[in-house]
Amino acid sequence: MNDLVQLMRPEMLLLAQVVFLLLFDLFAPDRARRHTDAVACALFLASIAVGFLPSTTGEAFGGMFTVTAMTQVVKNVLSIGLLLVFLQSRVWLSDERTSFKKAEFYILTLSTLLGMNLMISAGHFLLFYLGLELASLPLTTLVAYNKYSDESIEAGAKFVLIAAFSSGMMLFGISLFYGAAGADGLYFDVLSSRLAATPLQLLALVFFLSGVAFKISLVPFHLWTADVYQGAPTSVTAFLSVVSKGAAVFALMFLSFRLFAPLFEYWQYVVWALVVLTITIGNLFAMRQDNMKRFLAFSSISQAGYILLGMIAGTPLAMSSVVYYLLVYLVSNLGIFAVVSILENNSGKVHISDYRGLYRTNPYLSVVLMLFLFSLGGIPPFAGFFSKFFVFMAAADQGFYVLDFIALINTVISLYYYLLVVKAMFIADSENPIPTLHTDSWSRLCLTLCLVGTLFFGVFSGIYAFLSSGAWGL
Amino acid sequence: MNFLYSFVLVPLVLMMVIAVLRDVRTIRRVMAVGSSVQLVLSFVLLAWFLSLRALGVQDEMLFRSDLVWYPSLNIALSFGVDGISVLMIVLSAIIVFTGSFTSWAINEKAKDYFLWFLMLSIGVFGFFITVDLFAMFMFYEVALIPMYLLIGVWGTGRKEYSAMKLTLMLMGGSAFLLLGILGIYFSSGHTTMNLLEIAKLHIPVDAQRWCFPITFLGFGVLGALFPFHTWSPDGHASAPTAVSMLHAGVLMKLGGYGCLRVAIYLMPEGAQMYTTLFLVLTGISVIYGALGAIAQTDLKYINAYSSVSHCGMVLFAILMFNTTAMTGAVMQMLSHGLMTALFFCLIGGIYGRTHTREISQMGGLARIMPFMCVCWVVAAMANLGLPGLSGFVSEMNIFVGAFQHPDTFHRVITLIACCSIVVTAVYQLRVVGKIHFGEVVNEHHRALTDAAWYERIATVTLILFIAAIGCFPFFTVDIIHGSLGEIVSKFPALPF
Numbered sequence: 003m004n005d006l007v008q009l010m011r012p013e014m015l016l017l018a019q020v021v022f023l024l025l026f027d028l029f030a031p032d033r034a035r036r037h038t039d040a041v042a043c044a045l046f047l048a049s050i051a052v053g054f055l056p057s058t059t060g061e062a063f064g065g066m067f068t069v070t071a072m073t074q075v076v077k078n079v080l081s082i083g084l085l086l087v088f089l090q091s092r093v094w095l096s097d098e099r100t101s102f103k104k105a106e107f108y109i110l111t112l113s114t115l116l117g118m119n120l121m122i123s124a125g126h127f128l129l130f131y132l133g134l135e136l137a138s139l140p141l142t143t144l145v146a147y148n149k150y151s152d153e154s155i156e157a158g159a160k161f162v163l164i165a166a167f168s169s170g171m172m173l174f175g176i177s178l179f180y181g182a183a184g185a186d187g188l189y190f191d192v193l194s195s196r197l198a199a200t201p202l203q204l205l206a207l208v209f210f211l212s213g214v215a216f217k218i219s220l221v222p223f224h225l226w227t228a229d230v231y232q233g234a235p236t237s238v239t240a241f242l243s244v245v246s247k248g249a250a251v252f253a254l255m256f257l258s259f260r261l262f263a264p265l266f267e268y269w270q271y272v273v274w275a276l277v278v279l280t281i282t283i284g285n286l287f288a289m290r291q292d293n294m295k296r297f298l299a300f301s302s303i304s305q306a307g308y309i310l311l312g313m314i315a316g317t318p319l320a321m322s323s324v325v326y327y328l329l330v331y332l333v334s335n336l337g338i339f340a341v342v343s344i345l346e347n348n349s350g351k352v353h354i355s356d357y358r359g360l361y362r363t364n365p366y367l368s369v370v371l372m373l374f375l376f377s378l379g380g381i382p383p384f385a386g387f388f389s390k391f392f393v394f395m396a397a398a399d400q401g402f403y404v405l406d407f408i409a410l411i412n413t414v415i416s417l418y419y420y421l422l423v424v425k426a427m428f429i430a431d432s433e434n435p436i437p438t439l440h441t442d443s444w445s446r447l448c449l450t451l452c453l454v455g456t457l458f459f460g461v462f463s464g465i466y467a468f469l470s471s472g473a474w475g476l
Numbered sequence: 477m478n479f480l481y482s483f484v485l486v487p488l489v490l491m492m493v494i495a496v497l498r499d500v501r502t503i504r505r506v507m508a509v510g511s512s513v514q515l516v517l518s519f520v521l522l523a524w525f526l527s528l529r530a531l532g533v534q535d536e537m538l539f540r541s542d543l544v545w546y547p548s549l550n551i552a553l554s555f556g557v558d559g560i561s562v563l564m565i566v567l568s569a570i571i572v573f574t575g576s577f578t579s580w581a582i583n584e585k586a587k588d589y590f591l592w593f594l595m596l597s598i599g600v601f602g603f604f605i606t607v608d609l610f611a612m613f614m615f616y617e618v619a620l621i622p623m624y625l626l627i628g629v630w631g632t633g634r635k636e637y638s639a640m641k642l643t644l645m646l647m648g649g650s651a652f653l654l655l656g657i658l659g660i661y662f663s664s665g666h667t668t669m670n671l672l673e674i675a676k677l678h679i680p681v682d683a684q685r686w687c688f689p690i691t692f693l694g695f696g697v698l699g700a701l702f703p704f705h706t707w708s709p710d711g712h713a714s715a716p717t718a719v720s721m722l723h724a725g726v727l728m729k730l731g732g733y734g735c736l737r738v739a740i741y742l743m744p745e746g747a748q749m750y751t752t753l754f755l756v757l758t759g760i761s762v763i764y765g766a767l768g769a770i771a772q773t774d775l776k777y778i779n780a781y782s783s784v785s786h787c788g789m790v791l792f793a794i795l796m797f798n799t800t801a802m803t804g805a806v807m808q809m810l811s812h813g814l815m816t817a818l819f820f821c822l823i824g825g826i827y828g829r830t831h832t833r834e835i836s837q838m839g840g841l842a843r844i845m846p847f848m849c850v851c852w853v854v855a856a857m858a859n860l861g862l863p864g865l866s867g868f869v870s871e872m873n874i875f876v877g878a879f880q881h882p883d884t885f886h887r888v889i890t891l892i893a894c895c896s897i898v899v900t901a902v903y904q905l906r907v908v909g910k911i912h913f914g915e916v917v918n919e920h921h922r923a924l925t926d927a928a929w930y931e932r933i934a935t936v937t938l939i940l941f942i943a944a945i946g947c948f949p950f951f952t953v954d955i956i957h958g959s960l961g962e963i964v965s966k967f968p969a970l971p972f
Contacts, residue, residue, distance in 0.1 A: 319549075381621050382614040391610070391654070395549065398658040399666070403686075406658065410651035417647055421624060421640065429628040429636060463546045470548060 008058045009069045012077050013123075015049040016116040020109050027105035035105070039092050039444075042108040046088065050081045065189055066126040071472025073123050076252045076325055079469075083245040083332045084115055089448035090340040091237030093347045099150060107147065110140040111241060118249035122256060127176050127188040130253070134172070134217075137249060138165040141242065145234040157233025164216060164226040172213025178206035190261045197264040207265055211272060214257075217250035218306050221279040228287075231299035236346055239295055240339035243302040248328045251309050255324055259316065259475065266316055273314050278408055281307030285415045289422075294342050294352045297419070298335070301378065304416060305331055311409050312393035315400040322470030323392035329469065330377065330389040330459055337374040337452030340445055341367055348439045359435030360427040367441070368427040370449055377456045379420040380413050388460035478541040479521065480555045483565060483601040486514050487594045494594070500586045507590050511573040518569035525562050529958065536672060536962055537607060550661075554608040554670050559959035560806050563952065564604045564726075564733055567813045570941060571725040572597045574934035575718035578821050581828065581930075582630065582716070589630055592622040593718065600726050604733070609657045609669045612738070613650070616698075619727060620646050623711070623719070631714040632827075642711035646698060653694025653734075659687035660742060674742055675962070681745050688746025692739040692754060699731025699791050700784045701754075702761040709768075712780035717824025720776070724783045725817035729809045732790040736805065736963065740794055744966035747797070752885065755795050759889045761788025766899035770906075775826070775833040778903060779819045782859065785896055786812040792893055793874040796886075797967040799960050801877025804870050806956045811858070811866035811945060818855040818938040822848055825931050826911075829924045835907055840916035845926040849912045851935045856904040858942050861897055866945035871897065873953075 007014065023042060027035065034041075053074070061068045088108070095104045117136025124130035142165060146158025180187055182203050183196045197203055212223060219227040231239045262269050284304030291297035309331070312324040344367065346352050361368040377386035390413065394406050441449075459465045490510040497503050528538055537556030545551050557565070575593070582589050599619025606612050620643065627639035657669075663683030664674045679687070697704040708728070712720045740747050765785030772778045786808065793805035825848055826841070827833050842849040858865035861872075878890040916922060927935065945952055 376621065382617050387614065387617065392549070394654065395658060395661075398655075398662055403655065403659065407651075407655055410654055411648070414644055414647045414651055418640070418644055421643065424625070425628060425636060425640075428625060429639075466546060467548070 005058070005060070006062050009060055009062050009067065011057060012049070012053050012074075012081070013116055013119050015052060016112055016119065019045050019049065020112050020116070023105050023109050023112070027109075038104045038108070039088075039095065042105070043085070043088050046081070046085055046112070050078065050085060053078045053081055061125065065191060066129050067120075067123050068125040069123055072321065072325070072474070073256070075469055075472055076122060077119050079325065079329050079332065080115060080118055080245055080249055080252075083248060083336065084111060084241070086333070086336045086340075086448050086451060087111070087237055087241045087245065089444050089451075090240065090336070090343055092444040093442055094235060094237050094343060097347075100147070107144070110144050114140045114144075114241075114246070118245070118253075121249060121253045124253075125190050127179070127190075130257075131169075131173065131176065134253075135169065137246065138169070138217075141165070141238075141246060144238045144241070145230060147238060148235050151233075153233035154235065157230045160226050160233075161230045164230075168213045168216030168223070170213075171209050171216070175206045175208070175210030175213060178202060178209065182206060190257070194261050194263060197262070199265055199268060203265065204268055207262065207268065208272070211269075214250060214254050215276065218247055218254065218310075219303055220276050220306060220310065221283040221303065224280070224284070224303050227303060228296045228299040231302075232293060232295045236295065236339060236343040236352075239298070240336055240343070243298065243339070244332050244335050247302065247306060248332060251306070251313075251324070251328060255313055255321065258313065259321065270314055270316075273310055274402075274405060277307050277311045277314065277405060279307075280304065280310065281409055281412045285412050285419070289415070289419045292353050292355055294354055294357075294423075297354060297423075298338065298342070301416070301419070302335065304412065305335070305378065307412075308390065308393055308409060311402075311405060312396045314402060314405070315396045317396065317399060317475040318470070318473040319392075319399055319475070320396040321475060322466070322473040323389070323396040325469045325473070326466050327389040327393050329465070330385040330455070333452045333455030333459065334374045334377040334384075334386055337449060337456060338371060338378070340448045340452060341371040341374070344439065344441055344445050345436060349436045351436055354423055354426050356436060357423065357426045358430040358432035362431070363435045363438045367439070370453055372424050372427065373453065373456060375420040375423055379417045381417075383457075383461060385456050385458070385460035388466070392466070478539055478555055479524070480539050480541075480557065480605045482517055483514070483605055484598055486510065486517065487598045487601065491591055491594045491598075494587060494590050497587065500583060503587055503590055504580060507576040507579075511569075511576040515569045515573045518566045521557070522562055522566055525557065525559070526955070540607075542670075550666065550668050551610045552608055552670065553606065553611050555605050556607045556672070557605060559955035560733070560736070561604045563806065563810055563955060564729060565601065567729070567810050568597070568600050568604065568726045570937065571722055571813060571817050574817060574821065574937050575721045577930040577934045578721060578824060579716070579718040580928075585629065589626070589716075592626050593722070596622040596626070596719075596722060596727075600722070600730065603730055607671045609661065609671060609674075609738070612671075612734070613654060613657055616653070616730060616734070617647075617650055619730065620650065623715075623723065623727075626719045627711060627715045630716040630719070632716070633714045634710070635714040638710040638714035642707040645704065645707040649694045649697025649704065651694075652690045652697070656687050656691030656694055656739075659683060660691070660738075663687065671737065671742065679743055679746075684743040684746030685749060688739055688743040689750055689753075691743070692735055692747075692750070695731045695734035695739060696754075696791060697731070699728060699735060700761060700765075700787045701731075701791055702757050702764055702784075702788065705761060705765070705784045705788075708784055709777050709780040712783065712820070713774060713776040717820055717827075720820040720824070721817040724780070724820060725813040728783065728787050729790075729813055732787065732794065732805065732809050735791060736794045736802070740797070741963045741966065744797075747795070748967070751795055755792065755886075755889055758788050758792040758795065759893050761785065762792055762893045762896045763899070766896040766903070769903045770899065773835050775823045775835065775907070775911075776820070778835075778907060779816060779823065782900065782903070783812070783816050785900070786816070786859075789871070789874055789893065789896070793877065796878050796881065797964065798877050798880055799957065799964050800880065801874055802960050802964065803953055803956045804873025804875075804877055806960075807866070807870035807873055807945070807949070807952060810952065811870045811942070814866060814938050814942050814945075815855050815858045818851065818935060818942070819859075821931065821934050821938070822852050822855065825927055830918070830921060835910045836917075838911040838917060838921070839914045840912070841921070842912040843916065844921055844924050847926045847932065848935075851927075851939060852912060853908055854939050854942070856908050858946070860901040860904045864943070864946045866942045869946060869949040869953075
């Protein structure tokens with residue numbers, strides 16, 4: 003029992019927070035409820051701190067739930083991401099249209115995170131699917147959170163349909179695996195030993211991968227992304243594009259390294275094509291966007307391609323570079339979303355063309371936004387440069403030079419559209435730029451944290467060393 | 477504490493100081509002091525280097541130090557310099573020094589301007605002091621991105637277009653380069669990213685076959701290799717004066733230096749496989765750049781095409797794989813860096829006064845601004861290779877070295893490239909005659925003033941060094957010779 007508490011510590015803490023917040027929202031007096039944000043953030047911060055304490059590794063429930071050093075690391079990474087989302091969503095939540103249901107936001111996001119943790123630790127398809135659904139369904143509500151906005155409702159409807167559709171695909175894949183491997187074949191370890199690349203198994207793999215590809219929004223399964231990102235409240239978009247995507251990536255990574263090892267050769271073909279399509283199409287569409295949220299949607303699609311590029315090698319270097327890439331992507335992208343939501347909450351403007359002359363009125367916001375964009379574009383000395391370099395290195399290690407080349411050419415394209423935003427802020431001028439804004443202290447804290455991460459995660463190699471400590475390969 | 481760190485730390489400290497300052501005049505003074513300190517430091521380095529060599533220290537690189545960075549990936553910050561890099565550092569320090577004086581008149585967002593300018597110089601200095609592939613690549617990219625904003629915000633003309641074109645083309649080059657670096661690292665047995673250690677290992681010829689061309693191309697884009705030179709005229713024409721100086725004077729040298737130090741040094745067999753192709757391309761650069769300069773009427777475009785031609789000659793010379801031509805190449809980097817900076821400085825001064833760069837709209841400036849005119853004539857003479865100035869020494873070395881190859885192909889292409897000297901004389905003398913002598917075209921010009929004190933400091937410094945190299949060539953030649961031994965010894969099969 004004690005062992006179980008140790009192993010499931012992050013999950014239990016999350017569950018406790020969800021229950022507590024639920025009760026708090028029901029029974030606490032109004033005066034206390036006004037401070038829901040502070041209570042939720044403080045609790046969550048404490049649970050993150052606990053997450054960094056040394057923990058045991060092992061299995062629970064007969065192998066259904068597994069904990070390794072790496073799963074602990076990636077759970078912590080996701081938690082940090084969620085904390086940053088909390089910090090930047092406070093202003094939006096304090097709005098009169100949402101302030102009465104503040105607690106729901108925290109409850110829903112925390113249960114999503116719980117689902118993600120289960121997904122990452124799963125050692126059995128049942129638990130994996132449970133975690134996946136727990137991570138998707140609350141998100142639907144979150145996407146439609148601004149219930150008086152048509153766009154938000156539309157995005158919610160699209161998201162629930164896509165989530166159901168992709169779950170269906172995945173379930174079909176799982177059921178084919180079940181058919182191919184037998185009754186106890188839903189355990190990853192058992193299934194892995196029975197995989198032999200029969201046509202049925204390959205078909206199952208394709209269905210399963212398509213389901214996951216929807217979640218990570220890889221091309222050609224990305225069509226929902228831009229609409230949902232645009233319609234959802236900005237903080238939820240931030241959560242979707244970083245934490246939710248990151249969780250799916252981690253889950254895919256563990257599955258592909260653990261479960262699909264015998265099919266890796268075939269897996270690589272599929273992923274090769276997915277990487278090329280995702281990076282290229284994401285980039286080409288991002289160039290033409292004016293709405294910042296759609297722009298970030300396509301940018302995050304192409305970023306997912308780079309993450310997958312790191313994964314294709316299947317070595318310990320691949321695993322550590324993917325986790326590192328995601329951490330860096332998390333701080334840079336959440337930083338961008340923080341700036342976007344500050345601008346949106348204060349002035350209602352979300353278009354790149356509205357950002358013209360921003361440097362004149364809001365110099366600090368423009369400079370930090372530029373640094374985050376440079377980091378995403380892979381410019382040194384920001385962390386994004388290092389993470390891109392390692393991902394390319396991981397792929398080159400296994401001889402994927404052609405793929406690296408395609409991805410590298412795409413970084414040039416991506417730099418073009420990141421520079422378009424920089425150009426709007428710094429070079430172009432406008433008659434009526436966004437006026438000088440007041441940034442609230444929570445967003446400022448979020449920006450500072452993201453900035454510190456973006457500036458120092460690369461220069462200080464200790465972060466990478468920590469992340470890679472638990473990495474393993476095929 | 478390695479002395480070399482100071483070249484990155486001084487600009488970094490300057491950036492921090494300038495970031496907290498508000499007054500433009502204080503910022504200028506800080507810049508002037510800081511860049512002078514850096515200039516002094518670079519000469520201290522030169523003197524120290526020479527004295528160590530005189531004491532008989534025979535290591536390939538001096539001032540070596542390694543800071544372990546990513547041990548699991550064999551990435552370290554390795555520093556070290558040989559004669560060539562020391563000369564490049566001196567060149568960069570001179571250009572940064574003169575550049576900060578040339579920027580004296582910048583008032584609009586001066587603080588941001590100098591911050592980006594310093595970041596650019598960090599990239600440049602960092603590149604020349606490292607001997608680690610990863611760190612070199614990192615500093616190379618650090619130098620690229622400030623260019624975008626420097627041109628985009630403070631530039632003139634079609635600045636947005638030029639800035640984007642320049643940045644994207646150079647980033648495209650760095651994409652090739654990164655692939656080349658990864659290829660070198662993994663095919664040399666992924667044990668080290670240190671240049672000196674990779675040079676001792678042997679990269680398989682199969683790997684060299686694809687790594688060499690992309691590495692050479694990657695650096696070649698920055699060295700204005702035809703057909704990837706098109707960023708250069710637009711970029712230089714739109715950039716503010718000091719940025720053009722730094723970019724043409726130093727940043728383009730990163731290309732030549734990288735080709736020599738990384739591509740040729742590490743992959744000699746690969747280099748020999750592609751000699752013909754790249755010699756033809758660089759030959760085209762040399763001739764096409766010179767002819768392009770004739771066709772232009774905008775002073776900055778003329779000088780930018782002239783840079784394409786002269787930088788093409790650097791790449792042309794290092795593909796000759798012998799000591800004479802490679803010495804010429806390094807001399808040419810120095811000489812071109814100084815004289816092109818002088819040109820851009822003067823063009824900036826003239827443009828700032830006349831508000832035009834069209835040669836047809838200027839005339840008789842010698843009477844109005846005699847000082848600038850004299851400087852211009854010196855620069856033009858250096859450019860067309862007058863003995864006694866730096867251009868002569870470098871071009872002499874290059875062509876003598878190139879002609880040492882006995883086969884027809886080398887001889888013919890050398891002869892063709894030699895013709896560029898004549899073409900250079902044509903466009904330089906035409907410009908001098910047109911804008912400085914003859915009748916005053918625009919009566920308003922009579923009221924203009926001659927060079928201001930800060931411009932005089934910049935131009936006189938540059939002219940001093942141009943003349944010094946021209947009059948005492950053996951000083952630099954000896955330094956370069958001592959460092960080329962390792963590189964040339966990789967080509968034992970050649971007939972000399």
